[in-house]
Structures are given as structure tokens and as C-alpha cells.
Amino acid sequence: MSVLILIDHADGHIKKSSFEALTYGADLAKQLGTTAAGLLLGTVNDDLPALGKYGITTVQHVNNESLNNLDAQVYAKTIAEAVTATGADVIVISHNQTGKAVAPRLSARLKAGLVAGAIALPDTSNGFVVKKTVFSGKAFANIGITSAVKIISLNPNSYKTVAGEGTAEVKELAVTVDAPKVKITNVNKVKGEVPLTEAEVVVSGGRGLKGPENWGMIEDLAHVLHAATACSRPVADTHWRPHHEHVGQTGIQIAPNLYIAIGISGAIQHLAGVNRSKTIVVINKDAEAPFFKAADYGIVGDAFEVVPKLTEEIKKLKGV
Amino acid sequence: MKILVCISKVPDTTSKISFKDGNKKFEEAGVQWIINPYDEWYALVRAIELKEKDPSTIVHLITVGGADTEPIIRKALALGGDEAIRVNAVSDDSFYVAAQIAEIARQGSYDLVFTGKETIDYNASSIGGMVSELLDAPYISLATKFELDGTTATITREIEGGEETAEVSLPVVVSCAKGVAEQRIPNMRGIMAARTRPLKIVEPAAIETLTQVASYELPPAKAGVKLVAADNVAELVRLLHEEAKAI
Numbered sequence: 317m318s319v320l321i322l323i324d325h326a327d328g329h330i331k332k333s334s335f336e337a338l339t340y341g342a343d344l345a346k347q348l349g350t351t352a353a354g355l356l357l358g359t360v361n362d363d364l365p366a367l368g369k370y371g372i373t374t375v376q377h378v379n380n381e382s383l384n385n386l387d388a389q390v391y392a393k394t395i396a397e398a399v400t401a402t403g404a405d406v407i408v409i410s411h412n413q414t415g416k417a418v419a420p421r422l423s424a425r426l427k428a429g430l431v432a433g434a435i436a437l438p439d440t441s442n443g444f445v446v447k448k449t450v451f452s453g454k455a456f457a458n459i460g461i462t463s464a465v466k467i468i469s470l471n472p473n474s475y476k477t478v479a480g481e482g483t484a485e486v487k488e489l490a491v492t493v494d495a496p497k498v499k500i501t502n503v504n505k506v507k508g509e510v511p512l513t514e515a516e517v518v519v520s521g522g523r524g525l526k527g528p529e530n531w532g533m534i535e536d537l538a539h540v541l542h543a544a545t546a547c548s549r550p551v552a553d554t555h556w557r558p559h560h561e562h563v564g565q566t567g568i569q570i571a572p573n574l575y576i577a578i579g580i581s582g583a584i585q586h587l588a589g590v591n592r593s594k595t596i597v598v599i600n601k602d603a604e605a606p607f608f609k610a611a612d613y614g615i616v617g618d619a620f621e622v623v624p625k626l627t628e629e630i631k632k633l634k635g636v
Numbered sequence: 637m638k639i640l641v642c643i644s645k646v647p648d649t650t651s652k653i654s655f656k657d658g659n660k661k662f663e664e665a666g667v668q669w670i671i672n673p674y675d676e677w678y679a680l681v682r683a684i685e686l687k688e689k690d691p692s693t694i695v696h697l698i699t700v701g702g703a704d705t706e707p708i709i710r711k712a713l714a715l716g717g718d719e720a721i722r723v724n725a726v727s728d729d730s731f732y733v734a735a736q737i738a739e740i741a742r743q744g745s746y747d748l749v750f751t752g753k754e755t756i757d758y759n760a761s762s763i764g765g766m767v768s769e770l771l772d773a774p775y776i777s778l779a780t781k782f783e784l785d786g787t788t789a790t791i792t793r794e795i796e797g798g799e800e801t802a803e804v805s806l807p808v809v810v811s812c813a814k815g816v817a818e819q820r821i822p823n824m825r826g827i828m829a830a831r832t833r834p835l836k837i838v839e840p841a842a843i844e845t846l847t848q849v850a851s852y853e854l855p856p857a858k859a860g861v862k863l864v865a866a867d868n869v870a871e872l873v874r875l876l877h878e879e880a881k882a883i
Contacts, residue, residue, distance in 0.1 A: 326796065388765060388775045411761075413795050416754075416811075417777040420765030423731060429846030430730065432760035445850050452756050454653045458850040497774045498802045501790075505798030513796055517883070541883060559780070559815065560798055565649065565756065566673070566814045568794075574882035584650050588756070595882040597872070598861070608861045613875055617866025625869040630883065633873055 319345040319352040320404035321372065322395065324414045325384075327505075328361040332514045333410040333472040335370060340475045341408040342371025344437055344468075348406070354484065355398050357391060358383035368484035370477070376402060376489045386414055387496035392421035397491040399426065399465070411469040412513055419469040429461035435474040452565060452588035471592075472513050473571045512563065515544035517574045518593075520563060522548040524579020524600060524619055528556035533620070534578065537627045540634065546570070548580045564589035578619050582607020599623065637693040637784075639683045640746040641717065642737055642764075644672040645701055645708040646757045655852045662852065669704075671712050674752025677819040678812035682782055683750055684716035685817060694718055698740055700733045702726045706835065713830035714822035720833065725840035728758070728849050734766030735843040741771055747787070747806045753778050753813040761811065768809035776802060780815035 321341035324334045338354055345352035353374040354367055364375045376398055383394065395418065399407060407422065409415040411433045423430035431446040435456070439445045443460045446468055450457045461467075512518065519538040521531060531545075538545045545561060552562035563570055565585040571592035578599045580586060587610055590596070598611040601618050608614045615622050647653070648668040656663045671680075680697070687693040697712050697720040699705050709720045723736045741749055749771070754761035761777070768775035780799055781792035787806045792799050794813060822830075864872040876883045 331796070388777065389768070389773075392769060413778060413793075416761040417765060417775060420730070420734070420760075420762040421769040421775060423762070423846070424734065424766040424769035427731075427844070427846065430760075430762060431847065432730075432762050443850075448759075450758055450852070451647070451653045452649070452759060454855075455655075456853045456855065457758075458853070460848050460850045461846065462848060463846045498776065498804045500800055500802050502801040503795070503798070504800065505795065509797060511797035560794070562814075566677075569759075574876070574880070588649065595876070595880040597876070608863075610858065611861040612858070612880065613872060614861045614863050615866050615869070615872060616863065622866055622869060626872065629870050629873040633877060633883070 317348070318350050318402060318404050319348070319406045319408060320399060320402055321352060321354050321408040322410070322418070323354045323356040323367070323375070324410055324412065325358065325360045330360055330362050331410070331412070333412050335477045336472065336475045337408050337410045337470050338367060338370035338372055339477050340437065340470050344406060344408065347437060347440060353402060353404070355395065357394055364486045365483045368482035369479045371480065371482065372484050375484045375486045377486055378489050378491055378493065380493045382493060382496060385496060385500045386417060387498040388417040388421050390494050390496050391418045392425050394491055394493055395422055396425050398489055401489060401491065405465050407465070407467045409467065409469045411471050415469045419467055423467050426465050427463060428465035428467050429463040430467040430469065431459045431461060432469045433471050434468045435471050438468070449592060453591040471571060473516070473573070510542065510544040512544045512546055512561065512568055512570055515570070515572050517541045517543035518546050518563070518570060518572045519543045519576045519578070520546035520548065520580060521551060521578050522580030523550050531557065533623045533627070537576070537623055537630070540627055540630045540636065548586055577607055578623060580607060581605045582610060637686070637690060637748070638744060638746045639686065639693060639695045639748045639750060640741050640744065641675070641680050641683045641695060641697050642749070642751040643675050643680070643697050643699045643709060643712050644752070644755045645669050645699065645705045646672045646755050649673070649756060653854070659851045659853060660849070669708060671708050672752050672755045674754065674812060676712065676715070678814065678816040679750035679752050680712055680715055680717070681817035681820050682812060686784060687716065696721060696744065698723070698737055700725055700727070700736045709835060710830050711822070713833045714826040715820055716826065718833065720835045721838055722835060723838050723840050727845065729845035729847050730758070730760055730762040731766060731846045732843050734763045735770060736840050737763065738767045738770035739841045740838065741767060749809040751809070751811045753811045764809050764811035771807070771809065773807045773809050774804050775809045776804065777811045778813045779810050780813055782810060782812070782816050
């Protein structure tokens with residue numbers, strides 16, 4: 317019995333959401349009185365023994381470059397072999413783009429119950445019950461896993477990373493890796509920006525900004541906060557901003573520590589994508605904008621005056 | 637070319653969510669039901685577009701649910717599709733539902749299985765992946781573009797901070813997100829035609845469940861917004877720093 321955590325990576329680096337998953341998995345192992353190991357498929361440039369600081373004892377490494385591209389079919393089979401080889405009975409994966417592709421496949425392969433989008437450690441006092449968000453963030457469900465092997469996919473930004481002391485032992489894991497059937501032909505990625513799903517702070521603009529030429533002040537504010545930028549659906553639909561910045565029900569769902577919505581009225585479809593944010597700030601000149609009802613802090617005012625001032629005040633606070 | 641489109645019945649986005657029986661059951665009273673938007677706008681419409689391009693294409697819809705899902709599946713048929721299948725079972729276990737769909741998909745030898753990227757009720761994003769594993773077929777999740785050339789699909793999918801394009805041979809299972817197609821409104825001819833299209837009812841296969849809902853809960857109510865005057869932005873920064881500890 318042990319906990320196995322998938323270490324997800326892109327461009328040679330381990331994703332922030334995997335540090336959360338490692339911390340979660342290590343805490344879960346402690347709760348169950350067992351040990352936790354990371355599982356790395358593919359190759360990274362990061363220091364693997366240092367991952368011990370998140371509480372894992374071992375990194376199981378399938379050192380095969382073909383795994384640097386995601387083919388969910390190959391991933392599920394490889395992870396299943398690692399589960400057999402290590403005797404793991406709880407598998408933790410981030411509920412990000414990789415996890416959404418891989419965790420359900422693994423669940424079907426191993427006949428292991430999956431809670432997708434978990435936000436807390438399981439309650440193991442009576443069974444194995446995991447809390448997750450449902451109804452697009454409007455409620456939670458506590459779901460019991462009844463199978464012997466269990467899979468949890470953890471919502472990004474819902475479990476705090478804790479780094480302590482410790483070194484993990486890296487073990488090469490010899491498992492067969494199938495040739496991928498999915499051939500990646502093109503990758504189109506914005507370089508050097510914080511990915512939206514991993515960002516702790518997100519600054520988002522809506523139609524109230526009147527046009528794409530006014531996004532400079534959004535980017536300035538995002539810059540001082542080390543934040544990712546996002547937008548509402550109409551902004552993406554009119555191509556003021558790229559589609560991968562669209563947050564909301566049909567766009568990306570996020571749960572940052574701080575979400576600053578500027579010139580966004582707060583339609584229910586938009587809220588469905590951001591209502592898991594810990595703190596929501598709304599800046600809108602319309603005092604009747606429905607978003608104020610879902611906000612923690614608000615300013616009723618002209619974004620073109622308020623946002624540059626906000627950037628200046630944050631610069632003062634940070635001493636830059 | 638045979639396409640199977642998975643359709644789920646969900647509460648309308650604007651529904652008030654509440655629970656009953658000691659928070660063990662979803663309160664269905666007063667809820668408007670709709671086709672899961674991702675299933676309808678993207679998966680189903682893309683399948684219909686493929687049929688419009690190649691009329692020999694066969695599009696079947698499938699849902700796993702009780703008789704009360706039939707109005708939803710008729711609504712879906714009004715948009716298009718040759719036939720619908722309802723597996724007569726009610727379950728909130730993703731594996732159980734996926735295994736029923738995989739059973740039908742296997743029997744029907746479909747070249748393509750489309751799902752929405754997730755349902756707006758359970759938000760698990762699980763059915764497509766599970767079906768693909770049970771069919772031992774490749775899976776592309778969170779697709780934003782889908783093109784077909786003979787038996788090769790070229791699919792663009794979401795990745796963190798961008799997208800990537802992949803090529804794969806059929807059969808393949810695809811979960812569809814925004815971008816794959818544009819929402820359509822059914823016309824009167826479609827609504828009339830939907831009434832006469834076959835809706836087959838199939839009894840479920842014997843499948844185990846792997847999870848069960850223990851209870852639901854609602855998030856604690858927000859304390860209410862703290863408004864700061866527009867000429868006092870410094871106060872907002874102070875609150876975010878000292879009170880919310882968000883910056």
C-alpha cells in the first residue's frame with residue numbers, strides 16, 4: 317500500500333500543479349500511514365532528488381523521451397504498469413489538461429474509482445470520501461470511492477504547496493512504453509507568460525475596456541502582480557484577445573488566490589469559470605453589475621482612472 | 637463513417653442549486669433541463685457538419701438515463717442525427733455510464749465517438765477518457781478544432797498557455813470544447829423530423845460501480861462585497877494586503 321503521484325511537466329520543467337499534487341499525495345500518505353512516491357514519465361531538466369522536500373521518498377522515473385508528448389493511451393498503460401510494479405493503491409494526478417486526458421483512462425483500465433477535481437484530502441474515518449466541486453463551482457459533492465485502487469485528480473490551486481527538507485531517491489523504472497498513436501504536429505504556446513490555470517493572481521478584462529488597444533493597462537497591472545491576463549467571452553469572440561485567455565463556462569475554469577475583474581458585468585456563465593477564486597475584486601462603472609454580488613471587494617468607477625492608480629499603489633506596496 | 641455523439645441531460649446554467657433528503661440528493665423540483673452545452677454546441681454540431689459534408693455519414697446519439705431524458709434527446713435530434721439510443725439506467729458513477737456507452741460503441745463499430753469536454757453538473761471530464769480506454773482507442777481531450785481527411789483526423793487541443801495540433805488515425809474518441817463548432821438553433825423542419833427519428837431503448841449491461849455520492853454541500857455564503865471609493869484606491873490595496881492577504 318502506497319501513494320503514487322504523477323509528476324506532470326512541459327518544456328523540460330515540472331508544472332506548479334504537480335508540486336501541489338506531490339504535497340497532497342505526501343500528506344495523504346501520512347494520513348494513511350504509508351509512503352508516497354512521484355512518477356515521472358519522460359525527461360525534465362529539473363532537480364529530481366530535490367522533490368523530496370514535498371514529502372515524497374522516491375521518484376520513479378520512466379526515462380523515455382517519447383513520453384514528453386502526451387498520448388493519453390500510452391500514458392495510461394505506462395502508469396498502470398508503474399502502479400503494478402510499485403504496489404500503489406492511491407494515485408494522485410492534477411486535474412489539469414494532462415490529468416483530464418489520463419486519469420479517466422487509468423480509472424477504466426484499473427477499475428479504480430476516480431474523483432475528478434478534488435479540493436481536499438479524503439475523509440478516511442469511514443471509507444474513502446473525497447470532496448470535489450460540482451455544478452460549475454456552485455456546490456460540492458463528497459464522493460466515496462468503493463474500489464480497492466483509488467484515483468484522485470486534484471484541482472489546481474486548491475491545495476497549498478509546502479516545501480520542507482528532504483531528498484527523494486530516484487529509481488529508474490523499467491516498464492514497456494508503447495509507440496504513440498497520436499502524432500503532435502504543431503505546438504502554439506505563448507512563451508514567458510504565467511499559464512492561466514497555474515496563476516495565483518489573474519487580471520481579467522471585459523467589454524467595458526472598449527477595445528483591444530486599451531489592454532496595456534491590464535498588462536501593466538498584471539505585470540506588477542506577476543499575474544496572468546484573462547478576458548470574458550465577448551472579448552475573445554470579437555478577437556480583442558486570444559481564445560486561450562477566455563475564462564468562463566465555455567472557456568477555461570480557474571481558481572486563483574486573487575481574481576481582478578475589470579469592466580466585466582459578471583454573467584452567470586462567466587462566474588461559473590471563476591467563482592472558485594479565493595478573493596474576487598470587481599472594478600466596474602455600473603454599480604448594478606451582477607458581478608458585485610459575487611465579489612469580496614469592489615470599486616464602482618471608471619476603469620481607465622482606477623486601474624492605473626491601482627498599478628501605482630501596488631508598485632508602492634512592493635517597493636518597485 | 638459512423639459517429640456516436642454522447643448526450644447528457646443537465647440542469648440549466650442559471651438553475652438555483654439545492655439538495656434534499658439530508659443533502660444526499662439533488663433537488664430537481666423547479667429545475668429546467670437542457671442538453672449539456674458542450675455536448676450540444678460542439679460535439680453534436682460538429683458531427684452534423686461532417687454529415688453535411690459527406691451525406692453517407694451516419695450520426696447516432698446516445699444517452700444513459702431514465703425515460704425523463706427523452707425530451708432532451710428529442711431536442712438533440714431536432715438539430716440532427718439519424719437515430720438515438722437511450723440506455724435505460726440511472727447512475728452518477730462515471731465508470732458505469734462510460735462502460736454502457738463503450739458497450740454500444742463496440743457493438744456499432746463507430747469510427748468516431750464525440751463527447752463534450754465535461755458536463756456542467758459533475759464537471760468530471762471523465763466519460764470520453766473512460767470510453768476510449770474501454771475501446772482501446774486513442775483519446776484527444778479538450779479539442780478546439782476537428783478536421784477529417786479520409787481516416788486521418790487532425791485535431792487541435794487545449795494545453796496550458798496555448799494549444800497543440802495532433803494527427804491520429806480513426807477510430808478515435810474526442811472530447812469537444814469551444815472552437816470545434818458554432819452553436820446552432822434547431823429549425824421547425826428539424827423539430828418535426830426529430831419526432832419520427834428512431835429512439836431505441838436498450839437495457840443496461842451488468843457493470844460494477846466504482847464510486848458513490850455520499851453527500852452534497854453548498855459553499856458558505858459570501859460575506860458581501862466591501863466597496864471602496866474610486867478615489868481611494870490605496871485603501872483597496874491595503875485591504876488586499878492586510879485583510880485578504882492576497883497580495
